Amino acid sequence: MxxxxxxxxxxxxxxxxxxxxxxxxxxxxxxxxxxxxxxxxxxxxxxxxxxxxxxxxxxxxxxxxxxxxxxxxxxxxxxxxxxxxxxxxxxxxxxxxxxxxxxHYKNSKRGFSFNENSFLDMRINPFDVKITAFEVVNYFSKEKLENILKTYGEEKYASKIAEEIVKRRKIKKIETAKELSELIVRVVPRRKKIHPATKTFMALRSYINNxxxxxxxxxxxxxxxxxxxxxxxxxxxxxxxxxxxxxxxxxxxxxxxxxxxxxxxxxxxxxxxxxxxxxxxxxxxxxxxxxx
Ligand SMILES: C[S@@+](CC[C@H](N)C(=O)[O-])C[C@H]1O[C@@H](n2cnc3c(N)ncnc32)[C@H](O)[C@@H]1O
CATH class of the missing domain: 3.40.50.150 (Vaccinia Virus protein VP39)
Structure with missing residues (x-):
């Protein structure tokens, strides 16, 4: 419970x-x-x-x-x-x-958790919210991505993460939460108990759901x-x-x-x-x- x-x-x-x-x-x-x-x-x-x-x-x-x-x-x-x-x-x-x-983290299968193999959706209400995290990550410019990570996640590695996302998505679209968090783990140092993708996930969720x-x-x-x-x-x-x-x-x-x-x-x-x-x-x- x-x-x-x-x-x-x-x-x-x-x-x-x-x-x-x-x-x-x-x-x-x-x-x-x-x-x-x-x-x-x-x-x-x-x-x-x-x-x-x-x-x-x-x-x-x-x-x-x-x-x-x-x-x-x-x-x-x-x-x-x-x-x-x-x-x-x-x-x-x-x-x-x-x-x-x-x-949401355990059952919704909308890509809210780092290790999930689910589609990178992140909409709290899939009928009201028009844009998914997948679209932001795969189609927004590097500058816009960096800005979202800074503004909505206070992520100090925003530039590095945005750069890596753009590099990766040229090879293959980033489709799942797991793919995104693994990519971030490669470029962001671990901070104590906090997962390196925490701020990015928070920023994306906050941005798309307003x-x-x-x-x-x-x-x-x-x-x-x-x-x-x-x-x-x-x-x-x-x-x-x-x-x-x-x-x-x-x-x-x-x-x-x-x-x-x-x-x-x-x-x-x-x-x-x-x-x-x-x-x-x-x-x-x-x-x-x-x-x-
Ligand atoms: C932390 S949970 C609340 C848990 C609840 N207090 C309980 O004890 O079960 C936050 C909930 O608010 C909903 N939510 C998020 N943004 C909302 C909004 N703008 N309007 C209404 N509900 C929202 C989420 O879908 C989520 O179910």
């Missing part, structure tokens, strides 16, 4: 009580939603958004289905529209647990739909996302919001040991001022 990250801390900052309503902007396999649900019964509801249509299908077929959870196959950048359409009101909190889920732009829109609009005294909790897994969160929170603070996490919240040592994928998680929370 998938382990939701920073679960206790999410509950602490969202502070769910019986009969309150919440939005889960990134439902995944529902780990956070199912925990929130325990606190808001009997009449509290969760409006859950999940951009990946296949995950939505899995939930709809599963025994975990629950009448208090309304799951929509939507991008959280449309949070305002979905809330309006569903006539969902009195929202006490919104949770964003960013990135992709374990299911992750940073979606986050900025989603966060700003989430604040608008909250009731007074409502909260937003965000969990990020990479520095550029955390930068967006800090930027939006700063703007909201200037409008009267209260930042609940003066210092960013990180997983405990025991959580990191138990769930290594929580290692890089950072949590920030904000409160909508009662006076607004």
């Amino acid at each position: 998938h382990k939701p990250v920073l679960l206790k801390e999410v509950i602490f900052y969202l502070d769910p009580k019986p009969n309150e309503n919440f939005v889960d902007a990134t439902f995944g396999l529902g780990g956070h939603s199912f925990e929130i649900l325990k606190y808001i019964l009997p009449d509290g509801k969760i409006l859950a958004l999940e951009w990946d249509p296949y995950l939505v299908e899995i939930y709809k077929k599963s025994y975990m289905k629950h009448k208090n959870i309304i799951l929509k196959n939507e991008n959280f950048k449309n949070i305002k529209k979905v809330v309006r359409e569903e006539k969902f009101t009195n929202i006490k909190g919104v949770i964003f647990d960013l990135g992709i889920s374990m299911w 992750e940073l732009e979606n986050l900025e829109i989603g966060l700003e609009d989430a604040y608008e739909i909250l009731k007074k005294g409502g909260r937003i909790v965000v969990i990020t897994f990479q520095g550029l996302e955390d930068k967006v969160v800090k930027k939006v929170f700063k703007k909201l603070k200037s409008k009267g919001a209260k930042i609940l996490t003066k210092k960013v919240v990180r997983p405990s040592e025991s959580e990191k040991l138990e769930n290594p994928s929580a290692r890089s998680a950072k949590l920030r929370a904000i409160l909508k001022n009662e006076q607004e």
